Amino acid sequence: MPLTAPRPRPRFHPLTVVAVRPLTKDAVEVVLAVPDELAREFTHTSGQYVTVRADIDGQEVRRSYSLCAPPTPGELHLGIKRGPGGLFSTWAHENLRPGQVVDVMSPTGTFTARRSARGATPSAPPAPAAATPGATPGERPGPSRYVAVAAGSGITPVVPIVRSVLEDDPDAHIVLVYVNRTSEDVMFADDLADLKDRYPTRLALHHVLSREPRPAPLHTGRLDAEKLHAILGTLVRPDLVDEWFLCGPADLVRLVRGELAAAGVDDGAIRHELFTTA
Ligand SMILES: Cc1cc2nc3c(=O)[nH]c(=O)nc-3n(C[C@H](O)[C@H](O)[C@H](O)COP(=O)(O)OP(=O)(O)OC[C@H]3O[C@@H](n4cnc5c(N)ncnc54)[C@H](O)[C@@H]3O)c2cc1C
Secondary structure, X not given: OOOOOOOOOOOEEEEEEEXXXXXXXXXXXXXXXXXXXXXXXXXXXXXXXXXXXXXXOXXXXXXXXXXXXXXXXXXXXXXXXXXXXXXXXXXXXXXOXXXXXXXXXXXXXXXXXXXXXXXXXXXOOOOOOOOOOOOOOOOOOOOOEEEEEEEHHHHOOHHHHHHHHHHHOOOOEEEEEEEEOOHHHOOOHHHHHHHHHHOOOOEEEEEEEOOOOOOXXXXXXXXXXXXXXXXXXXXOOHHHOOEEEEEEOHHHHHHHHHHHHHOOOOHHHEEEEEOOOO
């Protein structure tokens, strides 16, 4: 089927695991092979996710996982963090090995950058209308500015968004605040360090550790409103940011959204992804 044809209705397809690499003591990156005949179904945009289905002890279990690498022909990359007592994530860590086949649904999701359209395909979601006229992301002239705030496994969709934005738009600047308990919990640490090395002036990377001292007090302790102000206040003017990406626990997303609303940031410029339905 030509890649320009409309994508068929999403459904599960069996994909083979080709690699599993540890990211932290409780997170792995799983690489799945996409055969040529399924290339159309698995076209996606950085920030989207897939639903994976498995039979666990006779029960069908489905979970969503964000794609952790920008669109790459023939491959899908997932980052799966094992939660304590988590049914699917524990099964995935114990069972997913090269050669294993899993059912994966075509990518979906609207947690994607509007201005940088790498991987944009006929399946990519359309940009929503802005709530305020004149505040549409993409309309402001000059370099595009992005801020991402992620916690724990919430970094998974953010890594490909950051990478795509920096690679596709030579003028883009992005601030990434990534919150974890300790340095051992930082997923994609090497990938983020590589990005920082490649784009030292365009990527501002802030690792905040809630339970481990860091050289800067700003980077130590729980991310609360005060810390958020201190980090962002010195780096960006909220009204000059084109797009905000928030991914992590509900309380973090609520905190940042509240701060942005108080700063007068247009709601249409903020995208968030929650990993729980709560
Ligand atoms: C759009 C989207 C994208 C996502 N992307 C990612 C991603 O990229 N990476 C990632 O790691 N996750 C991601 N998630 C989360 C993922 O889908 C799963 O929710 C996660 O892996 C946990 O699933 P699980 O089956 O292991 O845990 P579950 O068995 O569903 O349990 C979840 C938590 O609840 C607790 N729990 C379970 N049962 C009970 C009970 N009876 N009482 C009290 N507590 C209980 C468990 O201890 C566990 O901590 C995403 C979710 C969404 C919606």
